Amino acid sequence: MHPLFHYIIKHVSTLISKEEFRVLRSHFIQKKIRKKQYLLQEGEICKYFAFIVKGAMRQYYIDEKGFERIVNLYTENGWAGDHESFVMFTPSIYHIDAWEDCEVLLITRESLLKLCRECPAFNEFLLKLDERNNIAAQKRITSISFTAEKRYKCFVRDYPRLVNRFPQHIIASYLGITKDTLSRVRKKALKK
Amino acid sequence: MHPLFHYIIKHVSTLISKEEFRVLRSHFIQKKIRKKQYLLQEGEICKYFAFIVKGAMRQYYIDEKGFERIVNLYTENGWAGDHESFVMFTPSIYHIDAWEDCEVLLITRESLLKLCRECPAFNEFLLKLDERNNIAAQKRITSISFTAEKRYKCFVRDYPRLVNRFPQHIIASYLGITKDTLSRVRKKALKK
DNA sequence: CGCGGGTTTGATGATGCTCAAGCCCGGTGG
DNA sequence: CCACCGGGCTTGAGCATCATCAAACCCGCG
Numbered sequence: 001m002h003p004l005f006h007y008i009i010k011h012v013s014t015l016i017s018k019e020e021f022r023v024l025r026s027h028f029i030q031k032k033i034r035k036k037q038y039l040l041q042e043g044e045i046c047k048y049f050a051f052i053v054k055g056a057m058r059q060y061y062i063d064e065k066g067f068e069r070i071v072n073l074y075t076e077n078g079w080a081g082d083h084e085s086f087v088m089f090t091p092s093i094y095h096i097d098a099w100e101d102c103e104v105l106l107i108t109r110e111s112l113l114k115l116c117r118e119c120p121a122f123n124e125f126l127l128k129l130d131e132r133n134n135i136a137a138q139k140r141i142t143s144i145s146f147t148a149e150k151r152y153k154c155f156v157r158d159y160p161r162l163v164n165r166f167p168q169h170i171i172a173s174y175l176g177i178t179k180d181t182l183s184r185v186r187k188k189a190l191k192k
Numbered sequence: 193m194h195p196l197f198h199y200i201i202k203h204v205s206t207l208i209s210k211e212e213f214r215v216l217r218s219h220f221i222q223k224k225i226r227k228k229q230y231l232l233q234e235g236e237i238c239k240y241f242a243f244i245v246k247g248a249m250r251q252y253y254i255d256e257k258g259f260e261r262i263v264n265l266y267t268e269n270g271w272a273g274d275h276e277s278f279v280m281f282t283p284s285i286y287h288i289d290a291w292e293d294c295e296v297l298l299i300t301r302e303s304l305l306k307l308c309r310e311c312p313a314f315n316e317f318l319l320k321l322d323e324r325n326n327i328a329a330q331k332r333i334t335s336i337s338f339t340a341e342k343r344y345k346c347f348v349r350d351y352p353r354l355v356n357r358f359p360q361h362i363i364a365s366y367l368g369i370t371k372d373t374l375s376r377v378r379k380k381a382l383k384k
Numbered sequence: 385c386g387c388g389g390g391t392t393t394g395a396t397g398a399t400g401c402t403c404a405a406g407c408c409c410g411g412t413g414g
Numbered sequence: 415c416c417a418c419c420g421g422g423c424t425t426g427a428g429c430a431t432c433a434t435c436a437a438a439c440c441c442g443c444g
Contacts, residue, residue, distance in 0.1 A: 061334065069337050071330070084327045116319070123315065127308070130322030135276045137329030138263070142253065144336055144368040145261045148400065167422060176336040181400055183424055340432070359390060373432055375392055 003053050004028065004105055007077050011128045014121040024119060027111035033057075033102040039080060040096040046085035048106035052078045055102025056165055060173070061094050068095075070173040073162055079129065080104075099166065148177045149185050195245050196220065196297055199269050203320045206313040216311060219303035225249075225294040231272060232288040238277035240298035244270045247294025248357055252365070253286050260287075262365040265354055271321065272296075291358065340369045341377050 005021060016024075028051070033039060039057065040046050050057070057080045059072040071094060074080045085092035086109055107115075115122045139158070143151050155175060156163055162171070168186075169179035177185075197213060208216075220243070225231060231249065232238050242249070249272045251264040263286060266272045277284035278301055299307075307314045331350070335343050347367060348355055354363070360378075361371035369377075 063337070069334075071334055083323065083330050087323055087327065123319075127315075127319060127322065130319065130326060131275065131279055134322060134325050134329065135279065137326065137333065138275050140333050140336075141329065142261075142263055144332075145255070145365075169422070173337075178401060179423075180402085180425085184400090187424080361390070370433055371391075372393085372434080376432095379392080 003077070004051050007051075008121070008125050012121050012125050014124050016119075016121045020119050020121065024115065024122060027115055028105040028107050031104050031106055033098045033104055035098050035101050038095060038097045039104075040082060040085075040092055040094065042093060042095055043091050044085075045089055046082040046092050048108060049079055049081035049086060049112070050096075050104040050106055052076055052080060053103040053105060055104070056099040057096060057102060058099050058166070058170065059094050059096045068173065070170055073099075073166055073170070073174055075161060075165055099170075148175070148181050149188070151175045151177065152182065152185050153189075195269070196243050199243075200313065200317050204313050204317045206316050208311075208313045212311050212313065216307065216314060219307055220297040220299050223296050223298055225290045225296055227290050227293050230287060230289045231296075232274060232277075232284055232286065234285055234287055235283050236277075237281055238274040238284050240300060241271055241273035241278060241304070242288075242296040242298055244268055244272060245295040245297060247296075248291040249288060249294060250291050250358070250362065251286050251288045260365065262362055265291075265358060265362070265366055267353060267357055291362075340367070340373050341380070343367045343369070344374065344377050345381075 002025070005016075005024070008024075009016065029048075033055070039048070039050055042062065052074055054076060057074045057078075058070055059074070059080065059082070060068045060070045063069050072080070080096050082092040082094050082096070084090060085094075089109075112126070116126055117123075139154075143154060146154070152175060155171065166174075168182055172179045172182035175182070194217070197208075197216070200216075201208065221240075225247070231240070231242055234254065244266055246268060249266045249270075250262055251266070251272065251274070252260045252262045255261050264272075272288050274284040274286050274288070276282060277286075281301075304318070308318055309315075331346075335346060338346070344367060347363065358366075360374055364371045364374035367374070
């Protein structure tokens, strides 16, 4: 079975018929995205949310000095996209690109709403997903007042999968610190 | 009409019958919360989410040095609660208390799920709400790498209602800076 | 009047940033 | 086989930003 449906079933109590599976499937566009290629670029409207079947992506913006600032990192079973642009149809301030070669399933806003109306299981799924997103966001917000060291510790604790998937300078940026500081923090942590 | 329903209607396309209104209403518990009283304390499980009809609340945790760190501020039409604890039934690390005398409508997780199943309008409403939450959270996360000055500017731009509703030291903590720094930032901003 | 809560200000210091240099390692091409 | 290059990581010196702490001030209120 396709990983997306495996993933949906795992998160949902509502039963899903074969027919519903077919409909569900028909709303997703399968695609490969090569390393370094964009899913979304600054100024565009985010037409698709992407379920990542395989690979790794990152979301970032370019700050006033021209540096990339990582906002989110995604791997298998993650959902990449700019919520604001996707929902409000406003131009995005973010870039999203593939850090590794990716296989994704794309869905438009229209399809999402339609599925929500027509498939109770998907509706339940989406609620769960938003909930999980909110929980993760709350944690992230709580970490705003942490020191660099504590932020990294929490990151390693909460997302061990990501630690070896992205280079340190990317993770540093995700945490809101520089690669230099992260390097020193790690060195200090090793000594213990 | 009750402000909650006014608020729901405004966010939803699905029509709502009189009967549905009655059911909806029956799942909310009306309550007054006096200034300084808790809606949630650290260690408790977040039994209720609170729709704020009137008043202002804050969500915070106590850091290792014993200081309050504000995580969220709420006023009229806001929803106060700890997502993680509410959904997972785990003890919360947050406090939520009333900054002003409040009128709230409380709802349990059970009622929320029931309403979601039984009232399509409420289901749609909840999706919208989660969406908006996610958008706000994404913005907040993006601000992690901003300077104190930029954070404050964005705050004033995005939440002008809150600026005069909470004292500066609370807003400073919400922004992840100290009251001293905020005071200096504001002074600098005035000169221009 | 005195008190509590809030804000401002200055002096000092820690934390983390900037910039530059050097290292490591794997891949590519002469 | 080696030279070279790009990408990533580490390290040090100097610096900017922001936190800390303490004192003073402001103001509304009992």
